[in-house]
Each structure stands twice: as C-alpha cells, then as structure tokens.
Amino acid sequence: MAKAKSALTCGCPVAAFQKMISGKYKLRIVWDLKDGPRRYGEIRTGLLRGSDGSSEIAPRVLSRELKALTESGLIDRRDYGLVPPKVEYRLTRKGKSFVPVIAAIRDWGARHLAQANPVEMIAAE
Amino acid sequence: MAKAKSALTCGCPVAAFQKMISGKYKLRIVWDLKDGPRRYGEIRTGLLRGSDGSSEIAPRVLSRELKALTESGLIDRRDYGLVPPKVEYRLTRKGKSFVPVIAAIRDWGARHLAQANPVEMIAAE
DNA sequence: CAGCATCCTGCGTGATACTG
DNA sequence: CAGTATCACGCAGGATGCTG
Numbered sequence: 001m002a003k004a005k006s007a008l009t010c011g012c013p014v015a016a017f018q019k020m021i022s023g024k025y026k027l028r029i030v031w032d033l034k035d036g037p038r039r040y041g042e043i044r045t046g047l048l049r050g051s052d053g054s055s056e057i058a059p060r061v062l063s064r065e066l067k068a069l070t071e072s073g074l075i076d077r078r079d080y081g082l083v084p085p086k087v088e089y090r091l092t093r094k095g096k097s098f099v100p101v102i103a104a105i106r107d108w109g110a111r112h113l114a115q116a117n118p119v120e121m122i123a124a125e
Numbered sequence: 126m127a128k129a130k131s132a133l134t135c136g137c138p139v140a141a142f143q144k145m146i147s148g149k150y151k152l153r154i155v156w157d158l159k160d161g162p163r164r165y166g167e168i169r170t171g172l173l174r175g176s177d178g179s180s181e182i183a184p185r186v187l188s189r190e191l192k193a194l195t196e197s198g199l200i201d202r203r204d205y206g207l208v209p210p211k212v213e214y215r216l217t218r219k220g221k222s223f224v225p226v227i228a229a230i231r232d233w234g235a236r237h238l239a240q241a242n243p244v245e246m247i248a249a250e
Numbered sequence: 251c252a253g254c255a256t257c258c259t260g261c262g263t264g265a266t267a268c269t270g
Numbered sequence: 271c272a273g274t275a276t277c278a279c280g281c282a283g284g285a286t287g288c289t290g
Binding site: 017112 | 238
C-alpha cells in the first residue's frame with residue numbers, strides 16, 4: 001500500500017506541513033487571524049507583541065510569509081484597492097481547519113515547554 | 126495576566142515549538158520512535174524510506190537532530206557501551222505525550238495537503 | 251499604508267573523509 | 271556501528287531606503 005509517493009506529499013504529510021509552516025511567523029499569523037480579518041499593519045503589530053523584542057519585522061519577511069501562506073491556501077488576501085491602501089488578510093476554509101492543529105500545539109507547548117507558569121500562559125489568550 | 130515572558134517561552138508556545146522541531150527530520154524521528162526504541166542505523170534507514178530520494182542523510186545532520194531532541198527532552202539516548210557500538214533512542218514520557226500532536230498534524234496534512242490519494246496515505250501506517 | 255528592491259549575515263543542510 | 275571533523279553552499283531572516 002501507499003503507492004502515492006510524489007515529492008510534495010512524499011508519503012509523509014509531516015514534511016509538507018513543515019514546509020508550509022516554515023518561517024518564524026506563519027503559525028502565529030494564522031493563529032492571530034483566527035479571530036477575524038486583519039490588516040497588514042495589524043498583523044505586523046500583533047507579531048511584535050509577544051516576540052522576543054528582536055526589534056522590528058522586516059516588511060520583506062512579513063510580505064513573503066503572507067504570500068507563502070496565500071499560495072498555500074491557508075489565508076486569503078483582500079485588496080480594497082484604494083488610497084491609502086487597505087489590505088485585509090483572512091483565513092480560508094482550509095486555514096480555519098488548521099486552527100485546531102495550532103491549538104493542539106499551543107496546548108502541548110503550554111503544558112510541556114513553559115517552565116515559567118503555564119497557568120498564566122494558558123489564560124493569556 | 127501573562128507576566129511570564131522569557132525569551133524561550135516568550136508567551137508564545139508556538140515559537141518554542143517551532144524551535145524544538147526545527148530541522149527536517151525531528152518530527153519524523155519522533156514519529157518513527159513511537160513504535161519503540163530504535164538504533165541509530167535504523168532511524169537513518171527509516172528516514173530514507175519516504176524521503177524525496179535526496180540521496181543520503183549526512184551523519185552530522187542526523188547526529189545533531191538526535192542530540193537536539195535529547196536536549197529537548199523528547200527522546201532518550203541509551204548507549205550500551207560495547208564494541209561494536211550499540212545505541213538506542215527511545216521516546217521519553219514527554220516525547221510520548223507529543224505523539225498525538227504529530228498525529229494531529231499528519232491527520233490534517235493527509236486531509237488537506239495530499240492531493241494524491243489521501244486514503245492510501247492514511248492507511249500507509 | 252502596504253509593500254518592493256537591495257545588500258548582508260548566520261545557520262541549517264549536504265558531501266566527504268576519518269575514528270573509537 | 272555510531273558517530274565527529276571539515277568544507278561548502280543556499281536560503282531564511284534582518285536592516286535600510288524607496289514607492290504608488
């Protein structure tokens with residue numbers, strides 16, 4: 001069995017998953033978007049909060065992550081095409097289906113990675 | 126709320142998670158180990174099967190992944206200290222608790238990433 | 251406001267050779 | 271068998287400046 005073995009799916013969804021969420025912000029972006037559409041600047045600001053204070057996020061980086069996520073089909077880009085520009089990103093159906101997975105990751109992380117005080121971290125959001 | 130904000134935990138388990146499983150093989154190693162202890166060579170061979178045929182895995186790479194996983198507390202290294210060498214890697218309790226998360230990832234990946242034929246991929250293992 | 255263009259740097263990854 | 275040592279490379283990611 002398991003005749004399907006193309007390079008992308010590679011018989012191992014995990015590899016594809018890793019590629020899809022590679023990058024420091026992709027997971028967090030999807031997570032932040034779970035509450036509804038957000039504008040570019042909002043995402044950017046949201047990522048700074050909670051980050052390890054590593055200055056700012058290069059627009060180039062965020063832009064690429066966003067584009068990658070769009071091409072992955074997790075998020076959708078809506079350009080209102082006006083001046084000043086207004087662009088919103090929102091989760092696609094696929095993206096929404098992915099949220100529980102991130103929740104599982106967060107939950108596990110809160111239990112096993114947070115030596116600090118897990119309770120507060122869970123209550124954090 | 127959320128007073129805890131060290132760089133490692135960073136108020137965001139996701140970041141720590143990403144660091145922990147960064148690397149192409151870590152997730153797959155943990156997954157392969159879920160069935161029981163495995164020797165270095167077995168892991169190596171196991172990783173080749175299902176990989177995108179990108180030749181072999183550099184020992185240096187596998188070694189580092191294994192060491193990182195050990196330091197993360199996900200796996201445990203047991204050296205039998207004999208000649209020829211025999212070393213087994215097995216999941217720790219923490220590692221075992223992580224398996225369901227990978228399962229969730231695999232499950233989601235099988236449903237949303239496998240354009241080929243998801244049914245066979247699920248049945249694959 | 252929401253990006254794109256350019257340069258630069260560190261690290262993850264691969265290949266090869268060697269060792270206890 | 272289970273690694274370590276060394277070299278090399280590509281790419282993610284940061285910094286800065288500019289644009290429609």
